[in-house]
Amino acid sequence: MDEDEVRRQFQALMDGMGLEDLRSLTGQILAHGRVAAGTAAAVVSRRRPARPEPAVFRVRVDLDGAAPPIWRRLDVRSDLTLDVVHQVLQDAFSWTDSHLHRFALGDDVWDREAEVFLCPYDADNLEDDETGVREELVRLDETMGEPGDVLRYVYDYGDSWELTLRLEGVRPLPTTAPPAACVGGRRGAPPEDSGSIRDAESLAEVLDDPAFFDPADVDARLARPYYVLRQRGLPRRLLELLPVLELVAGTDDLGHRLASLDPAAPGPSADDVEAALCPYLWILDRAATDGIPLTAAGYLRPADVEALAPLVPGMAGWIGKANREDLTWPVAAFRKSLTRHLGLLRKHRGRLVLTRAGAAVHGEPRALFEHLAARLRPREDREFERDADLLVLACAAVGPGRALPLRQVAAALADLGYRYSDGAVVDEHAVRTHERSVYEVLLDVSPAPDVRREQRRIGPVAAALARAALGTTPPT
Numbered sequence: 001m002d003e004d005e006v007r008r009q010f011q012a013l014m015d016g017m018g019l020e021d022l023r024s025l026t027g028q029i030l031a032h033g034r035v036a037a038g039t040a041a042a043v044v045s046r047r048r049p050a051r052p053e054p055a056v057f058r059v060r061v062d063l064d065g066a067a068p069p070i071w072r073r074l075d076v077r078s079d080l081t082l083d084v085v086h087q088v089l090q091d092a093f094s095w096t097d098s099h100l101h102r103f104a105l106g107d108d109v110w111d112r113e114a115e116v117f118l119c120p121y122d123a124d125n126l127e128d129d130e131t132g133v134r135e136e137l138v139r140l141d142e143t144m145g146e147p148g149d150v151l152r153y154v155y156d157y158g159d160s161w162e163l164t165l166r167l168e169g170v171r172p173l174p175t176t177a178p179p180a181a182c183v184g185g186r187r188g189a190p191p192e193d194s195g196s197i198r199d200a201e202s203l204a205e206v207l208d209d210p211a212f213f214d215p216a217d218v219d220a221r222l223a224r225p226y227y228v229l230r231q232r233g234l235p236r237r238l239l240e241l242l243p244v245l246e247l248v249a250g251t252d253d254l255g256h257r258l259a260s261l262d263p264a265a266p267g268p269s270a271d272d273v274e275a276a277l278c279p280y281l282w283i284l285d286r287a288a289t290d291g292i293p294l295t296a297a298g299y300l301r302p303a304d305v306e307a308l309a310p311l312v313p314g315m316a317g318w319i320g321k322a323n324r325e326d327l328t329w330p331v332a333a334f335r336k337s338l339t340r341h342l343g344l345l346r347k348h349r350g351r352l353v354l355t356r357a358g359a360a361v362h363g364e365p366r367a368l369f370e371h372l373a374a375r376l377r378p379r380e381d382r383e384f385e386r387d388a389d390l391l392v393l394a395c396a397a398v399g400p401g402r403a404l405p406l407r408q409v410a411a412a413l414a415d416l417g418y419r420y421s422d423g424a425v426v427d428e429h430a431v432r433t434h435e436r437s438v439y440e441v442l443l444d445v446s447p448a449p450d451v452r453r454e455q456r457r458i459g460p461v462a463a464a465l466a467r468a469a470l471g472t473t474p475p476t
Contacts, residue, residue, distance in 0.1 A: 003064070003429050009061075011402075032109075040323060043113060043114070043115050043116075043131060043176045044115075045115055046075060046105040046106070046115050047105070047138070047142045047143065048141075048145050050079070050139050050141050050142050051078055051079070051141045051145070053173070054141070054334065055077075055078045055141070055170050055171060055172060055438070056077065056078070056079055056171050056172070056174075056177060057075070057077075057140060057141070057144070057167055057169075057170060058073065058075055058167070058169040058170075058171070058183070059073070059074050059076055059144075059165050059167055059168065060072070060074075060165075060166050060168050061073075061074060061089065061092065061162065061163050061164070062164045062166070063093070063161065063162075063163055063198065064162040064163065065162070065198050065201070066187075066198040066199075067198065067199050068187060068200060069187070070186065070187045070188075070189055070190075071187075072092045072182060072218065073168075073182070073183050073185060074092060074180055074181065074182055074183065075177075075180065075183055076088060077139060077140075077143065077173065077177065077179050078140055078141035078170075078173075079139055079140070080139065080140050080179060080180070081135065081136050081138060081139055081140075082103050082117050082135035082136070082138050082139075082140065082143070083135045084135040084179065084227065084230050084231075085103075085140055086101055086103075086135065086153075087227070087230075087419075088162060088179070088180040088222065088430040089153060089155070091180075091218060091221035091222050091224075092175050092182060092185075092218050093161070093163075093189040093224075094188075094189050094191070094217075094221075094380065095161075095192055096191070096192055098156075098193075099158070099159075099192075100121055100122060100137075100155075100156070100157055101119050101130070101153065101154060101155040101156070102116055102118055102119055102122060102153070102154055103116070103117040103138075103151060103380070104117065104136060104152045105143055105151060106114045106152065106202070108152065109152040109153065109154045110154075113297055114421060115133075116131070116133070116362050117133050117134070117135045117138050117143075117144055118132040118133065118134055118135060119135060120134070120136075126186075126240055128459070136220075143172075144167045145167070146170075147169055147170070148166070148167065149166070149248070150164060150167075151165040152164060152165070153165060153359055156192075156193075156267050158196075159190075159193065159194070159195060159196040161190070161196075163427055168284035168325070169184070177362055178222065178227070179227040179228075179230075179231055180222050180223070180227065181219055182215040182219050182222065183220060184419045185215055185218070186213060187200075187210060187211055187212075187213055188203065188207045188209065188210050188211070188212055188213055188296060188337070190203060190206070190207075191206055191207070194206050211389060213461065225242075225255035225258060225259035226239055226255070228259040229258055229259055232263060233471045234470055235378075235390060235470065235471065236259075236473055237386065237387070237390060238390045238391075238393075240391055240393075241387060241391055241412070241416075242254055242255045242258075243255075244412045244415055244416060245391055245394075245408060245409065247412075247413040248408055248411045248412045248415055249405065249408040249411075253293065254394060254395070254398065257398040258394060258397060258398055261398065261467065267464045268354075268460055269367065273365045273369050273461055274365040276445045276446070276459060276461035276462070277297050277365050277368055277369065277372075277445060278311050279312050279313075279334060279444060280338070280344070280368060280376055280444075281363070281365065281368070282308065282311055283308060283335070283338065283352075284344060284345075284354065284362045284363075284368075285362065286304065287345060287351075287352050287353055287358070287369070288359075288362050288363075289350055290351070291348065291351030291353040291354075292351055292353075292396045293350065293351050294347070294351060294352065297326070298347070299326055299332075300325045300331070300352075302323040302324060303323075305322060305324060305325050305328055306322060308331055308334075309322040309328060309331050312330050312331055312368045313444060313445075313446055313447065314330030314333070314334070314440070314443060314447040315448070318330065333440055335352075337440060337444070339352075339392060339393070340436075341375065341435075341441070342371070342372065342375050343355055343356055343358075343375065344357060344361070344371075345356050357371060369461075369465065369468070370468070372441065372467035372469075373465055373469045375464065376389070376393065376438045376441060376466075376469035376471075377469050377470075378393075378438075382436070384426070384434065384438055385435070387413060387416065387418070388409065388413055388431045388434065388437070389408045389430050389436070389437065390470075391412060391413070392404060392406075392409060392431065392437075392438055392439055392442070392466075393438055393469050394466075395409065396438075396442050396458045396463055396465075397463055397466040397470060398463070399458050399463060400458055400459060400460045400462070400463040401458070401459075401460075402457065402458060403456040403458075404442070404456045404458060405438065406431050406432065406439075406456070407428055408429040409428075409431050410426055410427050410431050412427055413431070414425050418430075424429070438466075438469070441465075442458060442462045442466060443456070443458075443462070445459065445461050445462045446458055446459035446461070446462045447459045
C-alpha cells in the first residue's frame, strides 16, 4: 500500500469520529507511548568470546571533558573481570570506591541501546525498565579485543566522572605480570566529591598542583594485596572486610600475610592430617557398623564419652570425670557439630549413624579434610555468621601457632554495625558460638594445648583447612 492510500484511509477514519472518539484515541496513543518509554530497549550484545589465553592489554583511560586532558595509560591483564578493572580505575585516579559505578559498551554509558555491566548495588536493585549484566561475570577481553576498541565507565552518578577506556595494543602475558601497572599519564585527577570539576582553574582550588602526576604513586596503590587475593579467588566479601579488621586491630598486615601465602606450597602430610582429625575419625569409625547407642535422654553413653574426651582438644585442662556428655561441654559441642554443622552423623532410632557424607569419608582422612573445608565455607544468606567466619578463617589461614584474635574480630563486626537483638554490641561470645561457627571446628583439628590459656592457638592442619575453606587448593 503506497503512502497516498494510507493517508486517504486514515483521513476517512478520522472523518467518522466524534470529539469523544478523538479524545479516546489520543489517550490510547499517549498511553502506548508511556508504556513504550518505560519498556527496556532491546540491547544487541556486543560482547566477544574471551581470549583462549590471557594477554596484556595496553589501555589509555581519559576523563571525559577534562581540559587540559587528564588520562592514564595502563597495562592490564585481559582476563581481569570488570569488578577488578573497577578497582584498577579507582587506584589510577586516586578515588576511594565510595560511590556507585557501571561499565557500558556503546556510544554513551547512559545510552539506552548500550550494553551495561552493573556494580553489585545496581544489579540487586534493577528498575522494571532496566537490564544489565553483573560486572563480576564479565572479563575485560569480552569487552575489547582489537586496538581502537572502546569501553565506557562512569563513577559517582552525582559528580559523573565518565571515563573512556581505549585499547591501544595487545601483547603476550609474561609469567610474572602483575594484574595491572601504570605506564604513563598526565595531570592530577579531581578528588572525591569535588563537584564534577574538570578544568585546570577549578582543580587548582582543590589540588596543590593539578599538573602533577607520578605513575609510581598509582603502582604503589596497585601493589596492595587486593589484586593478588582477588586473582586467587578469595571471597569478595572478605576483601571488603579486611580493611575494617586491619583498622580496628591497628595493623595493615593481614591482607599482606594472606597474599604472601604460596598457593603451590605443599600442605600438611597425610600423617599430620590423620593425627589432626583423630576425634572425627574415631567417632565415624565407632558409628560405622551399627551406630552409636544413645541414652534415653539422647546423650552419648558414659563409656563413649570417656573414650572420646581425651581426643577432643577442647578438653585440655578440663576438671571432672568427663563421663557424662551433658556435663562435658567440649564433647557435647564436638558431637553437635558433627550432626548439625558438618552433616556427618544423624540420629536414627536412638543411635548416631553415618550420613551418606559420613559414609563417603569414613576411614579416608584426606576426603574428610576436603569435606570439612567445603562445610566451613560461609553461607551468603546469613550475614553476621558469614562475616564472622570469613574473618576467623582469614586469621586462622595465616596464623599456625598463633591464637585467634577473637576480640579484634568482634570489634570489627561491631564497627560494621552488628548488634545483639537487645542492641548490645556483639562480642567474642557471638563469634565463637553462633550456630555454624567455624571457630570450634578449627580448634578441634588443632593440637591440644599444654595449658588452657593457649586453647585458641591454631595448628598447621587447621590453618590449611582455613585456607581450603577460603577457596585455595586443598593439600595434595
